[in-house]
Amino acid sequence: MDLLEYQGKQLFARHDVPVPTGIHATSVEEATQGAADIGYPCVIKAQVQIGGRGKAGGIKVAKDATEAEEHAKAILGMDIRGLTVRELWIEEASDIAAEYYASIVFDRSARAPLVMLSTKGGMDIEEVAAQDPGAIARLHVDPLLGFQDFHGRRLAFEAGVDADVVRPVGVLLAKLYDAFVAEEAMLVEVNPLIVTSEREVRALDAKVTLDGNSLFRHADNAALRNPSAEDEQEQMAKERGLTYVKLDGDIGILGNGAGLVMSTLDVVAQAGGKPANFLDAGGGSKADAIVSAVEVILSDEKVKAVLFNIFGGITRCDEVARGLIEAFEQVKVDVPFVVRLDGTNDKEGRRLLAEAELPNVHVEQTMLGAAALVVALASDREDHERRDADRRAQNAGLEAPRR
Amino acid sequence: MSILVGPDTKLVVTGLTGREGSFHAANNRRYGTHVVAGVTPGKGGQDVDGVPVFDTVHAAVDATGANTAMVFVPPRFAADSILEAQDAGIELVVAITEGIPAHDMLRVYTHLRRGSTRLIGPNCPGVLSPGKANVGIIPADFFSEGNVGVVSRSGTLTYQIGNELAQRRFGNSTIVGIGGDPIVGSSFIDVIPLFERDEQTELVVMCGEIGGDEEERTADYIAEHVSKPVVGYIAGFTAPPGKTMGHAGAIVSGSKGTAAAKAEALEGRGVRVGRTPTEVSELAAEILGRIPA
Secondary structure (H helix, E strand, O other), X not given: OEOOHHHHHHHHHHOOOOOOOEEEEOOHHHHHHHHHHHOOOEEEEEOOOOOOOOOOOOEEEEOOHHHHHHHHHHHOOOEEOOEEOOOEEEEEOOOEEEEEEEEEEEEOOOOEEEEEEEOOOOOOHHHHHHHOHHHEEEEEOOOOOOOOHHHHHHHHHHHOOOHHHHHHHHXXXXXXXXXXXXXXXXXXXXXXXEEEOXXXXXXXXXXXXXXXXXXXXXXXXXXXXXXXXXOHHHHHHXXXXXXXXXXXXXXXXXXXXXXXXXXXXXXXXXXXXXXOEEEEOOOOOOHHHHHHHHHHHHOOOOOOEEEEEEEEOOOOHHHHHHHHHHHXXXXXXXXXXXXXXXXXXXXXXXXXXXXXXXXXXXXXXXXXXXXXXXXXXXXXXXXXXXXXXXXXXXXXXXXXXXX | OOOOOOOOOEEEEEOOOOXXXXXXXXXXXXXXXXXXXXXXXXXXXXXXXXXXXXXXXXXXXXXXXXXXXXXXXXXXXXXHHHHHHHHOOXXXXXXXXXXXXXXXXXXXXHHHXXXXXXXXXXXXXXXXXXXXXXXXXXXXXXXXXXXXXXXXXXXXXXXXHHHHHHHOOOOEEEEEEOOOOOOOOOOHHHHHHHHHHOOOOOEXXXXXXXXXXXXXXXXXHHHHHOOOOEEEEEEOOOOOOOOOXXXXXXXXXXXXXXXXXXXXXXXXOOOEEEOOHHHHHHHXXXXXXXXXX
8 A cells, every 4th residue: 555745754753753844735725724834935745646746846835825825726636647636745845955865665585674775865766776776775674683773874874874964864764664664564765865954864755655464453554545546446346345456458357366367367468458457356256246346347438348267266156157147137238248167166157157148248168268259359349249149159069078 | 296295294274163264174184184183272172073173283283293284364363373383393384364464474484484394375275286185275176196396376377277287188296376475485496496306296387477576586596406397477467567466466566577577587597488378288298298188
C-alpha cells in the first residue's frame, strides 16, 4: 500500500523523524485557512502518487493569502499525468541549504533492510545510481540486531554529509529505521532530506509503501485512503475480496492462482490479444465468488470477450461451472465467453456447462486453444455466431478423455 | 529417491484441528504420508481421525519423533508457529499459510538460516513426491512417479505444467512449491542442488515469475554448478510495472524483475525457456526423448 506524501509525513512524525509543519486540505477554504494558520511563505502541494508534481505545477509557494487561494484553486482538480488532485498539503516553507537523499528498502534479494544515503538529493535516485553509483552509501541491517549508532555514522561519513550534521543525520536515519520496522514498511524514502540554513535536518518529502499483509495489526494505517488512485473496478473487486488488476486491453481474464493467471495473460498476448485485467479467483473459489468476478470483469466497458482458465486443485471445476451458470442468470451478459476447465471435477464442470446451454459460451480443451479462440472472438465480434456453430460441431467430436 | 519428502517423512501439522488443516492433512494421510501428530494449543490429548493432538510442537516431537512440520495456522500466528517448529528440532517446515507479514518473514528467515532447519514457503502449495508422500495442498492425483523434478513459485501454474508433462507421459521425482512471497524460506538456488544430487531426477523444470532477482541469480548458479538439464518458464510477460499480480512477491519495480529480463538471463546461461506451459513439456521431450504411448 502506497501512502501519499502527507500520510507518510504524519507517519514519520509519529516516530520523531523531523518534518515541516503542515495541514491537510480538501477544499480551497480549508487550504486558505490552513495557510493562514501556518503563516507565510507557505507551500501548497498536490497530493497524488506520482513523480514530477513540481514540474506539472502541482507545488507552489504562496507569499500571502491571495496567492494561497489562487494556488489552491489552480491545483485542486488539476490533472497530473492522469491523476486528479483531490487533496492538498499546506506546509511551512523551508529554507534549504543542502539537499540529501535517504531511504530504507526491504531488500528481498539480500533478505535484509537496505539503508541508503546520498548527498545528491532532490533528483531521481535511479539516475544517480546509474551515473555515479559511488555517490550513494549503502548498508544492510541485520533484522535481528536492528539499526545501531555506528550504522548512522558510517553512512553519514561515507556519503560525505557536511561535518556539522553527521550526528543529526545519523539520528534521523535511526528514527527512520524505527518507523520502517514499527509500521512494517516495504519502503521509506526521503527525497530530499534537507539541511536548513539554521542547520536543522528535515524530511521535505516522504514516500512510504506499507506491507498490505501487516495491516491487521495497524488499524490506523489500514484506514488510510487515497481517493485519487483507486480505480472503479479495482475498488469493486477489493470490496468483494477478489484479487483484480485493471489492464488496458479488451479481453477479460479469470483464472485460479496468481501464476496461472499471469501465464494466461501471456498466452493471450502471444495469441495477439490484449488482456483487460488480471483476476485471480483464488483457491477453493465457490460459485458466489465466480458471480462477483463476472460482475467485476463486465463492469469494464472495454471488455469484448472473456476467458476462464481454470486448473482445479482445491478449486473444483463443477463449482466454477455452477458460478458461471448463476452469473448468467444474475448478470446481463452480451459478450462471448471461452471456458477451459481442467483438474478437480473437470468432467462434471463441462457436463454442467453443456447442459446449461449458455448463449455464446464456448468450452475449449486446452489453454492455448482457449486463448486463440478468445482472441478471435474479441477481434471479430460480428462473425461470432458462425464460429460458435463451427466450434460446437468441432467440440462434439472432441470429447476423448485425456488422462 | 525424490527430495525433501518421502517414506521417511513423519509429519506434524500445526493447525490440524482447523477446517483447512484437517481437510488437507487427511488428504496427505490418504496419499500415504505418515501424519504422526497435530498441534493446537489447548487441545492436547484430543485426536483428529486417530491422529494425536498436542499442545506444543515440542510435545509432539517428543512423543512421535516427527521430523517435518506443515504449518496451516492463520497469517498472524504463522511466524510463531514456524519458529516453534524450528525450536523443537524439526528438520523441514512446510508453510502453506498465505499472507504472513513480510517483516515477520524477515526475522524468521534470518533466524532459521543460522540453524539447520529448512523452510519451504510460505504461501506455497507444499511438496509432493509422487507415489511416496504429499505434504501440502497439491492435487496428487494429477502426478505420477517419474524423472522430472519441478520447482515453482506458483501453485496452479505448476499443476498446468505438470499436466502438460503428464500428457507426454513424463512423471515427477518431486514437485516443490517454494511460494510467491517476497521472502520465502527456500529459493530456486536452495532446491535445485537437491535435484542435482537426486538419482531419480534427470531433468529439472523451474517455474518462475516476475519480481525480485531470484531467477537471474539461479541462472548463474545453474551455469556453474548444475550438470542436469534445466528447462525454465517465466510467468508475467504482460504484467505492468508497479502492480502486484496476486502474489505479494510478483511485482515489477521500475525496470527490475521483468519476465523478459529473467528469461534472457536464463537463456544467456544456457537454460532453455518455454514461452508457454506447453512449450516447456515440448522442450522436456526434446531433451529426455519422447516416451511412446
